[in-house]
Amino acid sequence: MPELPEVEVIARGLHAVLVGRVIAAVEPVDPTRLSEDGAALAAKVVGAGVVRVSRRAKVLLIGLGNGATLAFHLKMTGRVVHGPMRPVERHDRTRFILDDGSLLCFADMRRFGYVRAFAPGGLETWDFLCRVGPEPLDTPPAALAGRVLSRSGRIKALLLDQAVVAGVGNIYADESLHRAGIHPQTRGNRLGRAGAERLFAHLQDVLRQAIAENGSSIRDYVNASGDAGAFQNSFAVYGRKGSPCAVCGAILFAVKVAGRTSTFCPRCQPEP
DNA sequence: CCGCACCCCTGTGCGC
């Protein structure tokens, strides 16, 4: 579910309430997707205080005072919610009990997501993050454009490739391509510099707008307090195949690119 | 490097 804006909203919400809290205990409710056993995970984090909560690509990071880091990848249906202690629910996977008695719960219906604990210095050696490209909101559109202009792959696939640019998923790829008037099957080396820079400027706009609106909630996404986002009400193309384009009125089409449904307007985004 | 198939899981919505 969560792409960059959703993880960013969760990180900001958690930062506001978790800094200074100490992890008192870990409950590995469903250890099937843990990369280590619950005792090993607990040994790295129990007794440590939260220093900061941040995000890199689509990964949520909780930095601890002992130098360790908790990393959550939410994949399609993961949630990280903080609130009062409550009984275990159906999709709870790993629960953290804090020193004030509150609960930080990682839940994930489909169990694609995971949580990992890194010892001090370990995060920097995590190959997943080492391969991730630049943050789109911290990088000038011209620099981002340079990463796709020499590529022969389809621009939609390039946007989804975390090594090209970090944090973009199916929603924001489709929305930014529509805003830029670019067909998802256009090859990177056919965009032209102006087109590529326009695309990444629109990507920045749509990501910022989605963060401001608390993210997009399709089915599962909720922020750190358990609240839904609102940006799904602003979708121009995502999930709207067969509906009229809000800009020109043409009926929206969908094609598969990189194995993902890509919805586009045949008039605003003409065939390359 | 590119594109595709398939896998990891569970749930929902739709056509028959």
Place this chain on the structure above:
DNA sequence: TGCGCACAGGGGTGCG
């Protein structure tokens, strides 16, 4: 009502 299929915010692998 029930069944079977397609599809879902992600990412990894393996093959041609």
